[in-house]
Amino acid sequence: MILAKKKIFTDFALSKGLRSTRQRDIILDIFLSTHQHISVEELYLKVKSSTPDIGQATVYRTLKLFAEAGLAREILLHDGQTRYEHVVAGEHHDHLVCTKCNSIVEFENETIEMLQNEIADRHGFQIRNHKLEIYGLCANCR
Amino acid sequence: MILAKKKIFTDFALSKGLRSTRQRDIILDIFLSTHQHISVEELYLKVKSSTPDIGQATVYRTLKLFAEAGLAREILLHDGQTRYEHVVAGEHHDHLVCTKCNSIVEFENETIEMLQNEIADRHGFQIRNHKLEIYGLCANCR
DNA sequence: CTTGCTGCAAACAGTTTGCAGAACT
DNA sequence: AGTTCTGCAAACTGTTTGCAGCAAG
Numbered sequence: 001m002i003l004a005k006k007k008i009f010t011d012f013a014l015s016k017g018l019r020s021t022r023q024r025d026i027i028l029d030i031f032l033s034t035h036q037h038i039s040v041e042e043l044y045l046k047v048k049s050s051t052p053d054i055g056q057a058t059v060y061r062t063l064k065l066f067a068e069a070g071l072a073r074e075i076l077l078h079d080g081q082t083r084y085e086h087v088v089a090g091e092h093h094d095h096l097v098c099t100k101c102n103s104i105v106e107f108e109n110e111t112i113e114m115l116q117n118e119i120a121d122r123h124g125f126q127i128r129n130h131k132l133e134i135y136g137l138c139a140n141c142r
Numbered sequence: 143m144i145l146a147k148k149k150i151f152t153d154f155a156l157s158k159g160l161r162s163t164r165q166r167d168i169i170l171d172i173f174l175s176t177h178q179h180i181s182v183e184e185l186y187l188k189v190k191s192s193t194p195d196i197g198q199a200t201v202y203r204t205l206k207l208f209a210e211a212g213l214a215r216e217i218l219l220h221d222g223q224t225r226y227e228h229v230v231a232g233e234h235h236d237h238l239v240c241t242k243c244n245s246i247v248e249f250e251n252e253t254i255e256m257l258q259n260e261i262a263d264r265h266g267f268q269i270r271n272h273k274l275e276i277y278g279l280c281a282n283c284r
Numbered sequence: 285c286t287t288g289c290t291g292c293a294a295a296c297a298g299t300t301t302g303c304a305g306a307a308c309t
Numbered sequence: 310a311g312t313t314c315t316g317c318a319a320a321c322t323g324t325t326t327g328c329a330g331c332a333a334g
Contacts, residue, residue: 019288019333041323055291060324076218080299081323096267107261115254116276123247124281125238132274134258139266161308161313183298197316202299222324223298 002032005071005086012069026051027062037075037083037104075131094131098138105138144174147213147228154211165196169204179217179225179246217273236273240280247280 009028013020030046031038044059063084066072072084077097092113093106112132120127151170155162172188173180186201205226208214214226219239234255235248254274262269 017288021289021333023290053291057292057325058290061289074220076220078216078218096262096265098267099270105265105267107265109257109261112254112257115251115257116274119249119251120238120276120278123238123249124284125240125247125276126279126284127276128241128278130274130276132258132272134262134267134269134272136262136270137268142266142268159313163308163314165315195316199300199317200315203314 005032008071009066009069012065018065023051023054023058024062024065026054027059028066031063031066031072031084032086037077037085039081039083041081043084073129077133092130095133096138097133097135098141099135100137100141103138103140147174150213151208151211154207160207165193165200166204166207168193168196169201170208173205173208173214173226174228179219179227181223181225183223185226215271219275234272237275238280239275239277240283241277242279242283245280245282 006028009024010020012018013024027043027047030050031043034043034046040056040060040063043063044056047054047059063072067074067084071087073087075083075085075095077083079102091108093108094112096105096107098104116130117127119125148170151166152162154160155166169185169189172192173185176185176188182198182202182205185205186198189196189201205214209216209226213229215229217225217227217237219225221244233250235250236254238247238249240246258272259269261267
């Protein structure tokens with residue numbers, strides 16, 4: 001929910017002594033209005049077209065903040081760009097990535113999550129987050 | 143097994159009409175002698191110290207060939223470098239990555255692999271490979 | 285008024301590429 | 310001989326950073 005996310009960021013900003021600025025508000029709004037895995041460049045273009053005087057360094061800096069605040073997550077695919085996706089509390093989805101058309105299907109699987117916890121426990125490892133990507137051909141491309 | 147890997151590459155080279163060169167042999171030897179997830183830079187340094195006249199462009203180009211030949215796999219962690227790991231036929235391991243000390247523990251889990259196949263089937267997706275990384279704190283760092 | 289934030293441009297890091305000469309078949 | 314491969318350096322791409330001015334508290 002969008003308002004909830006804004007609150008997460010406000011709280012984070014408060015706890016870190018960060019200022020609330022026009023740029024951050026705009027970038028957050030636009031980020032929240034996107035879906036899936038947006039690259040910094042793509043987001044920058046959207047921001048630019050709504051508010052041309054925002055620079056891309058700010059977009060980079062702001063997305064890092066979002067990630068730190070826990071409302072976005074960096075993901076690395078194999079296209080040389082850093083992408084960000086929304087973090088939804090308590091939910092975690094993984095990705096089927098088509099290597100031909102680059103489409104991405106998200107899925108969730110409780111059992112896999114559970115197994116991961118078991119594995120982590122066995123190694124004395126404390127999970128912060130995880131990433132599962134399956135590469136191959138999607139239904140259309142095969 | 144090292145000889146088997148060399149054969150994989152020889153066969154691949156043959157099928158693609160690639161030449162066998164001193165550089166590729168040396169880089170392959172050194173790559174096979176490494177463990178875990180070596181970055182191109184690290185490998186280049188090893189190569190350089192054994193054979194100073196090999197350039198890093200060649201190392202980059204050669205590692206791509208290895209990946210194409212199926213004996214290495216590119217992995218992206220969050221440190222801005224592309225790393226390569228060995229591909230062992232029929233085996234697939236995943237990673238527990240410590241976000242503090244950057245250590246990596248490998249693990250394997252049959253059940254997760256199975257579940258992945260199910261999920262892919264359900265989406266009409268044909269798996270080529272996959273990547274599961276769990277981030278958090280290792281036993282030493284927590 | 286103080287300090288953090290921003291835009292700009294320059295700097296950076298990792299990777300790729302053009303090209304002339306060397307090496308393989 | 311013909312073609313692929315290599316080393317070098319320059320080019321590129323995505324990202325980060327220094328700094329002077331701007332804006333929030």
